[in-house]
Amino acid sequence: MEAKIENRELDPQQSLKLITSIINESRKTLEKNAGTPMILWGTLTLITSLVIWWLWSGTGNPQWNLLWLAMGVVGYPMNYFWMRKHSVGARTWLDSVLGYVWTLFGVFSIVLAVLCFLWVLMPMVALVMLLLGFATALTGVLTKSWLIICAGTVTALVGVPLSFTLAPYDMILLFAGAALITLILPGVVMNVNSKRR
Amino acid sequence: MFRELNPLLHSELRLAVMSVLIGVEEADFTFLREQTGATAGNLSVQIDKLQKAGYVDVEKTFRGKMPRTVCRITSEGVKAFEDYTEALKSYLKL
Numbered sequence: 366m367e368a369k370i371e372n373r374e375l376d377p378q379q380s381l382k383l384i385t386s387i388i389n390e391s392r393k394t395l396e397k398n399a400g401t402p403m404i405l406w407g408t409l410t411l412i413t414s415l416v417i418w419w420l421w422s423g424t425g426n427p428q429w430n431l432l433w434l435a436m437g438v439v440g441y442p443m444n445y446f447w448m449r450k451h452s453v454g455a456r457t458w459l460d461s462v463l464g465y466v467w468t469l470f471g472v473f474s475i476v477l478a479v480l481c482f483l484w485v486l487m488p489m490v491a492l493v494m495l496l497l498g499f500a501t502a503l504t505g506v507l508t509k510s511w512l513i514i515c516a517g518t519v520t521a522l523v524g525v526p527l528s529f530t531l532a533p534y535d536m537i538l539l540f541a542g543a544a545l546i547t548l549i550l551p552g553v554v555m556n557v558n559s560k561r562r
Numbered sequence: 563m564f565r566e567l568n569p570l571l572h573s574e575l576r577l578a579v580m581s582v583l584i585g586v587e588e589a590d591f592t593f594l595r596e597q598t599g600a601t602a603g604n605l606s607v608q609i610d611k612l613q614k615a616g617y618v619d620v621e622k623t624f625r626g627k628m629p630r631t632v633c634r635i636t637s638e639g640v641k642a643f644e645d646y647t648e649a650l651k652s653y654l655k656l
Contacts, residue, residue, distance in 0.1 A: 370575045370598045372608070377567070377653035380577060384647070387581035391597055395586070449625070454593030455586045 393559070394453055400555030401451070402444060407548025409440045414540040421534040430537075433478065437471075463504060470500040490536045494524030494543065501547040513551045520547050565649035568642055570615050575600050575608045580643050583618065583635040591631040609633060617642055 375383065413436040420429040474493050481489045498521025505513030520543045528536050571577050578598045582589055589597075595605055612618040617639030621632045635643070 370578045370600050372576075372604065373574050374572055375574055375577070377650045380567075380572070381647075381650055381654060383574065383577055384581045387578050387597060388585055391582050391585055394593075394597065454591075454596075455582075455589035457586050461587055 395455060395457060396559040398451060398556060399559060400552035403548045403552030405443060405447065406440060407544045407552060409436050410544035410548065411541050414537050414544065418534055418537040421537065427533065459507060462507060466500055466503055470496055488528060490528040490539060491525045494528055494539060495521050497543055497547060498524065512554055516546045516551055565652045567649050568646050571642060571646045575604065576612055579608060579612060580639065583633060584643050588632050588634045594633065
């Protein structure tokens with residue numbers, strides 16, 4: 366807010382102008398860098414999936430998939446410190462709801478991974494693609510972004526059938542593609558749009 | 563017929579604080595100060611008035627070792643804000 370606000374009384378016109386201006390300014394501040402956590406997680410997922418694909422296809426050992434756990438170990442502290450350093454000092458209902466959506470995505474993915482690790486037969490990659498697509502599309506609905514809704518829908522519609530046709534180690538590349546489409550691209554678009562506004 | 567404007571909200575800084583809080587789940591003192599451009603002392607006094615009226619909840623916490631004051635609008639505050647904007651419409655014939 367440029368002008369200093371004092372304790373003076375306002376006429377109705379000024380009151381309405383003040384309310385509009387404050388709400389718009391707050392929204393601008395809250396939207397600043399809102400896409401960066403998505404870029405962070407997208408980049409981590411992209412790098413991790415490419416590393417696992419390279420190691421798995423080179424050695425034939427699927428146990429390289431345990432590196433997904435390392436992504437969480439690196440990602441959560443990074444996310445925490447980034448949020449702490451760049452926190453604007455306010456949280457909206459949307460922030461909380463999106464936090465719950467993506468935390469649930471993480472929990473469900475971990476549960477699926479544990480079940481697969483315990484040799485329960487299920488198409489894990491297809492299910493994670495479906496979850497990822499759903500979480501992304503829901504993010505798009507909540508943020509009113511058609512780009513993000515489309516990214517989530519495409520991930521589910523393309524990722525699930527492809528996961529049944531690719532070699533096991535090549536399926537990991539689906540995660541790299543999904544990270545690019547569902548996290549990095551929308552994150553960049555969100556940041557660019559907030560800067561434009 | 564003009565509706566009466568709530569005198570507690572009909573002050574520039576208190577209205578600004580309520581306008582910030584209506585759009586967020588919670589905001590800390592620093593955010594409110596940045597958004598309103600008010601001095602810390604003045605803002606503190608006005609938040610205290612809003613708290614006493616039951617429009618705002620104030621929680622003192624810590625972020626690491628730094629003290630942090632977090633403010634949230636109450637349901638009573640939301641109602642007061644809505645009534646205030648409705649009253650404004652009667653003046654502006656909206």
